[in-house]
Amino acid sequence: MTPPVLIVDDSMTVRMSLSDLLKDAGLDSVTCSTVAEARQALGENTFALVILDVLLPDGNGVDLLREIRAMPQATATTVMMLSTESEVRDRIRGLTTGADDYVGKPYDPTYLVGRARELVRRGVGEASPGKEAVLLIDDSVTFREELKEALEQAGYSVFVAGSGEEGLRIAADVRPSGIVVDGILPGIDGATFIRRIRLDAALRGSPCFLLTGSEDKSAELSALDAGADAFAVKEENIGIILARISAMLRSAGSQTGREATTSLQGPKKVLAVDDSETYLQQLAESLDSEGYEVILARSGEEALEMLAVQQVDCVLLDLVMKGIDGRETCRRLKLVPILRDIPVIMLTAVDDRETMIQSLGAGADDYIAKSSEFDLVRARVMAQIRRKQFEDEHRTVREQLLRAEFEAQKARTALEAAEARGALAEELQFKNEELESFSYSVAHDLRAPLRSIDGFSLALLEDCGDKLDDDGRRYLKYVRDSAQEMARLIDDLLALSRVTRGDLKRGETHVSSLARSIVSRLERGHPDREVDVIVADGIVADCDDRLLTIVLENLIGNAWKFTGKRRDARIEVGMMEDDPRTYFVRDNGAGFDMSYASKLFGIFQRLHSAADFEGTGIGLVTVQRIIRRHGGRIWAQGQVGHGATFYFTLESGPDGGMLPRAQEATLTQRTRDVAA
């Protein structure tokens, strides 16, 4: 259901006439005579279109329009201004304020209703009618009514017209699925009607059915010649005619793309530009009679200003004018992309070769001598509009083709990218599997010979020890130590490679209890050590508990190891007071030189000699990988002989991966201390 049209005009005649006209065109309307009434109506209702007079008893239409444009619920409402002020200035004022169209009074009723229908259709979008619409054109009321009834019973909605001219207007307006037209009509005959439909890009897809009298063979021939899709003799049984019409409509199928093109038969706007008032009036009258809305401009400047706010279908331009002349106006007009395609017909006082060349050189599409008959002017205007319509249609088709090609290209590219991604993922999967089987082989195949080296060295010592001197026995001990050292290295490397495999399974992890159980394992393993361990209570982190265990084992294990030479060994596990997402493990052990801090996390990097503290140099690399997998960061502070603190975060956040400023300062400070 289309919302109603709001008519705001102080003249009761205008209101009633418009209301009736719109009603005939299938549009309901609400009428108001003042700005106040209109304001109230707009507050209460939604309108498909507002037809607005400029001069109202209690205000100005342009001001009301400004108000409408500011109303949140009415910003999308289509507004047509209606005014006796036919000055270009007023038009421009109305259009720049936000009117969608501007029609001068006295208006042509057919034009106005046609525009109203077009604007409503544009505003609400053409809802596809439930029934197929058929346009029936016949001057015989009896036959028309009979066939209309039959078609309606067959499920079609029927529009009727008594003449070809009326038929064209209705066709432009309702865009019927099919047209049934009598061969003999007053005014233009059936053949001419069909020819005009075939010339209109918006309508030529509508199948045409021609009705002929049995005695009228020539009409039938000329109609078929003009492009009728089917025909029937009127004297035939109405049922047969109906069946043929249905068959034609079925075979025509659905029409696509028709909605995109404006019909040639619809209301058209022509901008006439001439500095001679007399000629302008004559021209306007002549074109008005053909159903065009004519906008009059008195100079090139005015015309360009007008075109900046309203598109027209054709421009008639006088070559010789005061101010900027026709040629310059035309040249400027053709420079503007959106105006370039409007056909321009140059009006020249004289019809000579020189003028023609000048006109066309400036970009005009056609030229015509002012002395010509107005009939000729009308025909040229019509021809130009038709040419433009064809061009528009071709452009649309080309654009559609290009767009389709572009879409296809995009789809191909996306497909290729997806395939490439798939191949990469497969490759990665393969590499991961390869790495996994490599690690597995390392685990087994490197360890097994080590076991032999160790085992047989011992066997040699035990079984043949008496045949060896002290040096021999010492060498065998080195062999065994080396084998065991290498076994540890392999185990650590495997642990490192395991860290990067598998999924990261985040969950609530009780850091404090994990740390405590690691500490008690260490205490059981080294009953000789006495270490003061302080683990803060209730530390909980969102992380992979299996991986965090490895982190804590390494960090606490290191702290345990590097405090091995202190009697007052002390290890602290906690979180920063100023940032609870930063955890730390602190010891008062051997510490390290801050100038080597950057090397702490390098693989096989050791800052202590094996004689002082054993180790493989892989532990901290493993820790760092785990922290990175969590999106966190690890850093350390230390001083030789005064212990070390390892800080880490387990999430990426605004400052999750950043070194807190306070820490940074301390770090620099410490570095300086060490350097000094």
Next chain:
Amino acid sequence: MHKDKTILLVEDSPADEALTLRALKKANIMSEVVVARDGAEALDYLFGGEAGEVRRKLPELILLDLKLPKLDGHEVLKRIRADERTHLLPVVVLTTSVEDEDRLESYRVGANSYVRKPVNFTEFSQAVLQLGLYWLVLNEQPPQSHV
């Protein structure tokens, strides 16, 4: 000690075989040790080859390596568990691997124990000694009629 008992050692590496035998000797386990050098040989020993006859006297303990030629350890274990005559035999997986996957799969297919062979021979000897003590002395076998 345990002279009347038999151990089936499934091990493809001659060095590991020699070390295991030495460790058993060190642990004073005098049981007969039958060595199978791959999975197929182990099954042949247990099921008598082509004829499919089960050996009248089954071993008291199987020490099974995982990485074996022909049939791997898991496959051997699956077949042992699938046959009702051998499905209660104690099988200890004795391997180099500490991969979670290997451990899980071993228990899944019915291993009684999973022991990693340490590189250090002293530790390895200890492990073998405890294995022998546990499975050949402490552990009570299921009644014969059910084996």
